[in-house]
Amino acid sequence: MRYEREILDTPEWWQQLDAYIQEQKDRNPGHVQSGLIQVLHYVQDRFGYVPERATNHVAQSLGVPTAYVAGVASFYSYFSLEPKGSYNVSVCLGTACYVKGSQAVLDEFCRQLDIAPGETTDDGLFTIVEARCLGACGQAPIVMVNDEVHARVQPEEVQDIIAQYTAEARGELEPA
Numbered sequence: 001m002r003y004e005r006e007i008l009d010t011p012e013w014w015q016q017l018d019a020y021i022q023e024q025k026d027r028n029p030g031h032v033q034s035g036l037i038q039v040l041h042y043v044q045d046r047f048g049y050v051p052e053r054a055t056n057h058v059a060q061s062l063g064v065p066t067a068y069v070a071g072v073a074s075f076y077s078y079f080s081l082e083p084k085g086s087y088n089v090s091v092c093l094g095t096a097c098y099v100k101g102s103q104a105v106l107d108e109f110c111r112q113l114d115i116a117p118g119e120t121t122d123d124g125l126f127t128i129v130e131a132r133c134l135g136a137c138g139q140a141p142i143v144m145v146n147d148e149v150h151a152r153v154q155p156e157e158v159q160d161i162i163a164q165y166t167a168e169a170r171g172e173l174e175p176a
Helices: 002-008 011-027 032-047 052-062 066-075 095-099 102-113 155-169
Strands: 087-092 126-131 143-145 148-150
Touching (some): 032 066, 102 126, 102 155
Antiparallel strands (some): 087 143
8 A cells, every 4th residue: 555655645635635625614614524424535535445544634624533533434335444455346145146146156256365355355456345235136146346247146257257357457458
């Protein structure tokens, strides 16, 4: 995460964040917290998660406790307080997908990548996420890698899916 540290160590980043926070405060004078979710989105969109240093800065800038900001960030599933991989592998465990074998697909991703759900590989490429429903029940079991849907995935296809994104990350393939 050297890149993240480099950004967080630049005065420009903090100035941009302060300007955005001020913009949110100006939109809702007297209701400091009403812009908090937008500010957290701003941070999350930049880093893929909400770093602790940014959480502390946002809290101080809004004049609220850090625990309040962290509580909001941890309550909503969109926000992550931990770095995610370049490829977020969401395996649907909703009823239709589960009945069609998604647990075995999830287990195979975990085995192949040597991580548990919610964890990220050491190289920062993959994060595995358990999803409750991805809204494509007719194509169960579903796996989403970032925004790309893989339908009717079977455990024996997991290795090829991982290889595809690993090759893409290395520049050997064009992005899907």
